[in-house]
Amino acid sequence: MSTPDFAAITTAAIDRMAEAPNARLRQILAVVLRHLHDAIRETRLTEAEWEAAIAFLTRTGQMCTAERQEFILLSDVLGVSMLVDALNHAAGDGVSESTVFGPFYAGRQPVLAAGASILKRPEEGTPLHMRGTVSTARGAPLAGALVEVWQTAPNGQYDVQDPQQPAGHLRASFETAADGSFAFATIVPVSYPIPDDGPVGALLEALGRHPNRPAHIHFMITAPGYRRLVTHLFIEGDPYLTSDAVFGVKQSLIVRPQAQADGSLGIDYAFTLADAPERHDE
Missing domain, CATH: 2.60.130.10 (Aromatic compound dioxygenase)
Incomplete structure (x- = not known):
């Protein structure tokens, strides 16, 4: 039985975007995919854990209304909002x-x-x-x-x-x-x-x-x-x-x-x- 080539999956996913007309989108998503795939390999994520992550993100989207933005809350509590702010608004x-x-x-x-x-x-x-x-x-x-x-x-x-x-x-x-x-x-x-x-x-x-x-x-x-x-x-x-x-x-x-x-x-x-x-x- 052959050993799965995990790196090849990541490379294929990134290469598949080569013709994307938006160069910035291509650049950002390539980095995101690389780190996401690395995290999955490093933690040896199980199917059940990935399904739980999908369910969590689904519930987050379902919670959003005109008065409440659950994804902003998620960004905030993970420190992502402050990191983006720090990168873009250095005093x-x-x-x-x-x-x-x-x-x-x-x-x-x-x-x-x-x-x-x-x-x-x-x-x-x-x-x-x-x-x-x-x-x-x-x-x-x-x-x-x-x-x-x-x-x-x-x-x-x-x-x-x-x-x-x-x-x-x-x-x-x-x-x-x-x-x-x-x-x-x-x-x-x-x-x-x-x-x-x-x-x-x-x-x-x-x-x-x-x-x-x-x-x-x-x-x-x-x-x-x-x-x-x-x-x-x-x-x-x-x-x-x-x-x-x-x-x-x-x-x-x-x-x-x-x-x-x-x-x-x-x-x-x-x-x-x-x-x-x-x-x-x-």
């Missing part, structure tokens, strides 16, 4: 660091006046006044930059997860003033579990990992001629800062809210944007 000198986008962005919200509240109903959380500036890496203020923000309610859920919350609750957009400043009123965010009632949650349990993210506020900042910044601000002292389920914490993004005269808390933070990369049209 240069004087540039704010980015982090994962997450699955709960709900589209651009109406632009509110500076200092407006992003709450659409009363909440029992501690009042928080957020003040920020947006500037270039060279320190020039950026007027008219769009600052989009979103966060969870005190129950640990975003409005798109919780039918009891009004749409757009704890979400808003702001435009920076001539000096690059913006401000809004909110409540101190809380730590929360990512949705763990699906296959990604089952995977975390099987791996002995918790599903929790430390308290944070999401920011997405855009301005013509500058690279989009997607980031969070995390609250100092949160118990999950060192074990974020999606690996999104960076030291420069941890902030300490300061006590205000009215009993609320305040955060002041300076965001800096990198120049947009030059385009080289073919």
Whole structure:
């Protein structure tokens, strides 16, 4: 009986793509196939284990809806989202660091006046006044930059997860003033579990990992001629800062809210944007 030529199977699968018109697709898939085949050979994967993997991916796809993206959650908890972010958004000198986008962005919200509240109903959380500036890496203020923000309610859920919350609750957009400043009123965010009632949650349990993210506020900042910044601000002292389920914490993004005269808390933070990369049209 002849010994199977495992390497020949991999070579054949890659060679079969030689005529693919999209060179980049051909390049990426060739690398993915090579590593996937190597992993199967190295672990001597059984048919039952491969069937279980297919079933897991099938359940992941079936869990996806317009409000929930289970594949993004899977990418997040495996550290893939942060790796892609790190490759594509390395912060240069004087540039704010980015982090994962997450699955709960709900589209651009109406632009509110500076200092407006992003709450659409009363909440029992501690009042928080957020003040920020947006500037270039060279320190020039950026007027008219769009600052989009979103966060969870005190129950640990975003409005798109919780039918009891009004749409757009704890979400808003702001435009920076001539000096690059913006401000809004909110409540101190809380730590929360990512949705763990699906296959990604089952995977975390099987791996002995918790599903929790430390308290944070999401920011997405855009301005013509500058690279989009997607980031969070995390609250100092949160118990999950060192074990974020999606690996999104960076030291420069941890902030300490300061006590205000009215009993609320305040955060002041300076965001800096990198120049947009030059385009080289073919």
